Amino acid sequence: MFHRILVVCTGNICRSPIGEALLRQALPGHRIASAGLGALIGHTVEPTAARLAEAEGLDLSGHRARQIDADMVREADLLLVMSEGQRLAIAERFPFATGKAMRFGRWLMNGQEQGADIPDPYRRNEEVFVRVHRQLSEAARLWQARLGSARR
Secondary structure (H helix, E strand, O other), X not given: OOOEEEXXXXXXXXXXXXXXXXXXXXXXOOEEEEEEOOOOOOOOOOHHHHHHHHHOOOOOOOOOOOEOOHHHHHHOOEEEEOOHHHHXXXXXXXXXXXXXXXXXXXXXXXXXXXXXXXXOOOXXXXXXXXXXXXXXXXXXXXXXXXXXXXXX
């Protein structure tokens, strides 16, 4: 069903590469990639985000930021974005993909409600990066619970 997943954020250097790495680890057999709506093309993962991910055994050494395009969107079965605003931006840029764009934090609890945006930690302090990393990890675990059995 959802075998090709594209994880999307703004610059493709903080959230989406970490989300991609977490999902690759959690969902072997799925094709998972990442891109940015306003990518810092060619950049590596932001150093604080990379350090937190590497402490969990995630390898981000080969990552280079890339800009989302229509071919990537068409190829993906599921687009996981970090915020409702990004979901709307996908719908505006790629109307054909509206139904397959969901928030990465869709299954997170936000108070009494289900679903949460995952804030951009770029140029923020380490505490924000730690909080965002925890959200990404938990969200990836929740996606694994829903998609892990779907690969058969």
